[in-house]
Amino acid sequence: MADSPDFNPFVPLEPTAAEAQSAIRDEFAFFGDWSERYQYLIDLGRKLPPMDESLRTEENRLLGCQSKVWIVSAGDASRLDFIAASDSAIVSGLVFLALRVYAGRSAAEILATEPTFVADIGLARHLSPTRSNGLSALLARIRETAQAVA
Template identity: 70%
Template sequence: MSTSPFPLEPTAADAQAAIADEFGFFGDWSERYQYLIDLGRKLPEFPEAWKTEEHRLHGCQSLVWIVAEGDASSLHFHSISDSAIVSGLIYLALRVYSGRSAQEILATQSDYISAIGLAKHLSPTRSNGLAALLGFIRNRAELALGG
């Protein structure tokens, strides 16, 4: 198990508000993409032993691995990508969802994506990958609740 800095904020809603505030500081998308890349570099180390087909997230053009740990009271996600921008997208998703209860995960829509204008600035393949990542997180929350 690797250590995780998440959650950074007390609730998923607080995390989404903080993300929106941070991205609001940047005037254009080249600055926002650079910030995404910088966030991706802050992801905790992901053990090489976890980089297996079993942990590979399909639906992404980039290579993405994700591991879920915990139970319904607190689910932690560990993930990494070979793409700098995708790693930034992972960081944002983990900031919102990792370390939360399964109920909070399922009750939280990913509003930060539209709040920061991300949906309009991602390629179709990155949008599909982000949807796969968020789907994985929701699925693990449902499974933790016995669904």
């Protein structure tokens, strides 16, 4: 966990994780094909708050991803904040979606919210195995962080 001036957490767009997942489903329903959805993922990834280079350490690196992904958390059971970054444009979009659902929430809400958006928008069927494994590792890390403070 980090509490430093370099920590610029992701601020959720919706008041609850369930509302975030619903909004993600609605947004992805607008796109007719997966080339448009991939472009949207890339655009979302560009909206991630910047992660200071000092936080891009091996200790903060998420294993299980082909791309490099770093994730740092701060907070307690009442509110967990996250910041994350990737060296891949599409993976950055996946990170954005995960943080949109889980960042800024209580540990209890995180643990009670299954990532249904993954199946709902067809990610499970359209990601390469390495990206799928990376997304699973990211979601597991968020859940583990919530369990540790709950």
